[in-house]
Amino acid sequence: MKIKRILIANRGEIAIRIMKTARIMKIETVAIKTAVEPNAMYLSFADVVYDNSEDVSDIPVFLDIDQLIDIALKMSADAIHPGYGFLAENAYFADKCIDNKIVFIGPSPDAIYKMGNKTIARKIAQANKIPMANGSEGNISNEDEAIKVAEKIGYPVIIKAASGGGGRGMRIVRKSEDMEKLFIIASKEAEKAFNDPSVFIEKYIENPKHIEFQILGDKKGNIIHLGERECSIQRKHQKLLEEAPSCALDEKLRKKMGDMAVLIAKAVNYYSAGTVEFLLDSDRKFYFMEMNTRIQVEHPVTEIITGIDIIEQQIRIANDEELEYKQSDIKLEGWAIECRINAEDVQAGFAPDPGRIEKLSMPEDSYVRVDTGIQAGSAIVSSYDSMIAKLIVKGKDRKEALLNCKKALDKVWIKGTKTTLPFFRMLVRHPKFQSGEFTTAFIEKDLEKFYYNSEYEELLAAWLATKLFIDENLQDNSINIDFRKSREMSPWLLNKRINQF
């Protein structure tokens, strides 16, 4: 192995995930300690920690290309793994690594650039006859042009950021009157998030399933896929639950979509791990959406059903090794589901709920895998994402995986912030989710209640409220109430009630 020491240009669970595999491969790792999370869990998994906690600039070190290269050179790391997010899909960063003779564990700068720019990616897909939703030829420069193009394609349409990803800078437009306003919002959001205000327009596919294919390619031109993941359970284009395989695909469709995914990867001479995302409509027609040129948050579900360590493959490919698998070696076995347990308030529209995690314990059953960078005492800081842990559950089929998931969810114990747990407890009990007949519109259209509570939970909560009232108001636990006290508070209460009505 050429690679001896990897700088992890990331934090949290993915940093730990990479370091775990590196350890098995006997490769040293360097983690970066920051001022925001000086006691973070990921630091304890590294062989060497670079202390950058004196640096209190607004831009996280994980986004600072020059500084990262500098740290890699100083710490004699011969490779950098970017993880996901931050600089994972920044072609310039990959290029800079190569310039400094550091191995970038990911695809070529050229592939990152071409797939990162959605208008170029569309052109490549078009040239390779990959099915795609109708759309604008290139970027759209202003509202008037947007209205013209949309009239031609037909509403509804979706405005997307050319440099986008992860759901940002996207807006669905259903009628021309809304175009001007939404075009400006999407463009502004794109500029803020990606430093590039360019947007393009596509026909909006109503109620599709989100199906993506995991790709592996080496530097000799061998490319295979590891089957699909279904990520239709999303809210505002943010994935919440992913599973592999998908109940919407049979062998025939899997082969057809998988071949297309490999084809588009070949078109950019892709190597490393990557993901080709498709939308699948109710007529089982599929459309290329985009390719993500990095490891994905949801990669564990694929690892479980294929038995392949994708991080290991990324490192081996970066090390110029030839792929050890052929397409015919890939067998999908069993079913895997991943729940993203985030610090979010499901009852308040999934608003982030940052805070300190006071208690955390996760199930340890054999059917459970937990990827986390958070432990009791860790803080969920608002400068990073709100992920607490990924709960990954397997079963011999979807039914068993769902059952195991339900059991595992009840064994998770988190105190300190609100979490997405009640949402998943609802989801695994929802008939439409159980049947597999759900689309990306599921959360918006099919749900009346976003959480689950068992029959007596509210009663028990009411019992606790009443107990507190008694402890605070009733003297020596007798059955008498201090009436003077309740009279004193009544004017305030009366006022408040009147204001509320």
Add this chain to the structure above:
Amino acid sequence: MPNDKLHIKKLYALSSENRKFSFSLPFKHSIKIGKRSYEVQLKHDDKYGTYILWKNRRYPVEIISSRQNKYEILFNDISYEFTVETPFSMQRMKVLKKQKGKAEKEYIKAPMPGKIIDVLVREGGLVLRGESVVVLEAMKMQNEILSPVNGHIVKVSAKPNTNVMKDDILVEIKVD
């Protein structure tokens, strides 16, 4: 005037969705379901923090706030709001409710902490239900805050490029 101490036989916990749970006094550490009574224990230890033990299962609990007779409880990751009432205060509430008029003002609050990107209405202006009022950026996503009612803008507190906390009032609307 009544005595200092009033004899009370029951307490009611009223949920924000108007469900009523009654508990007889003296208060018991058990809840009756059908004919059987099950013990309820409020416990605290280092491993689990505060929890309720019921029917051999632990449920995480947290007291989020307690103001006067109003309690917000986090029970198994879900928050509930209750006002605890005596039979006397229940009666008074019923009277008050009869007197209540139609809602006149609507306060649009920030659903999450974030930064105001754009304010799309001005004081005195007309707003229709479903129209966007404010663009709020939170966790790098821009969210349009929509008006839930038809009405006139009375006050605009939101200013572009300022940060707001959850539940900060952004816009005040007089409902038409």
